[in-house]
Amino acid sequence: MTEATSRDPNGTVPAPAVAIGDIVAAHARIAEAVTRTPLLRAFWAPGDLWLKAENLQPIGAFKLRGAANAIARLEPDVRARGVVTHSSGNHGQAVAWAARAAGIPAVIVMPQEAMAVKVEATKALGAEVVIVPNSHREVAAEAIQAQRRMTLVPPFDHPDVIAGQGTLAVEVLEDLDGIDTVLVPVGGGGLISGVGVAMASLSPRTRVVGVEPTLAADARQSLAAGRRIAWDARSTYRTIADGTRTPLLGEITFPIIQSTVDEIVTVDEDEIFAAVATLVRQAHLVVEPSGALSVAAYLAAPQKYGRTVAVLSGGNIDPSILTRALALTS
Secondary structure: OEEEEOOOOOOOOOOOOOOHHHHHHHHHHOOOOOOOOOEEEOOOOOOOEEEEEHHHOOOOEOHHHHHHHHHHOOOHHHHHOOEEEEOOOHHHHHHHHHHHHHOOOEEEEEEOOOOHHHHHHHHHOOOEEEEEOHHHHHHHHHHHHHHHOOEEOOOOOOHHHHHHHHHHHHHHHHHOOOOOEEEEEOOOOHHHHHHHHHHHHHOOOOEEEEEEEHHHOHHHHHHHHOOOOOOOHHHHOOOOOHHHOOOOOOOOHHHHHHHHOOEEEEEOHHHHHHHHHHHHHHHOOOOOOOOOHHHHHHHHOHHHOOOEEEEEOEOOOOHHHHHHHHHHOO
């Protein structure tokens, strides 16, 4: 396991795009649109580990929080025209679910490499799915936005999306005291940005630690360098943790990460597979590779983190990958 540390290494704190008031307001706004997921004690793990089970959201991932908040914030006439996004899976399902609940159309642009289980789940929610090469998905979503006058709901780099994701941390702090560390999977940075803002304001003693695959460690490298560093998609697509294949942190999320995140660590593919299998066997929870990153990091160094909350960000795993994880660790 490797790591990059520093909370704002340049010593400056940019004006936040998201404040704690935005997260508290989002928490109230989406309370009936999302599941208040349980915080589960992992008695089987060494030390003091708790699991925030976002894999138990209706669409199987934390992404529902940001999508629900962003759609709820739209003016009624704008919302009625519908929403569009680009996503490898979980965010697309979240937008589709929230749009269906609001009674509006949704178009989800997905890459050809998206897992079939996520594509089919998105279609089942009533959304129109458009499949394009991975490098074309943002352009395709923007074209649909312009043609149909829909609103683009970005996967992570938007204040309303970030504020929605931060509601997860509010729940955690309501359920547990004395948290030393919260471990958060990192893709584009929306989740860890929301968690970081919430923890910095409501529990500044708690360390916020991001977790990435070693094969998609652009956030760790960016934090260490003090600037956003892009990774080639051919590199990030080597990891089984498909939710973290975003090759570059967002323009909004990166400065928030700099000012609120203490450290980013990485885990290898074997550690990810082992965490997926452990969660099935010991916690009786089905968690996708991206969602298991936090537990993989904890199990690699349980003595390092104290009382820890590991965010299980999603549970939409391809059956073949789950079978492979269980076979590798049998």
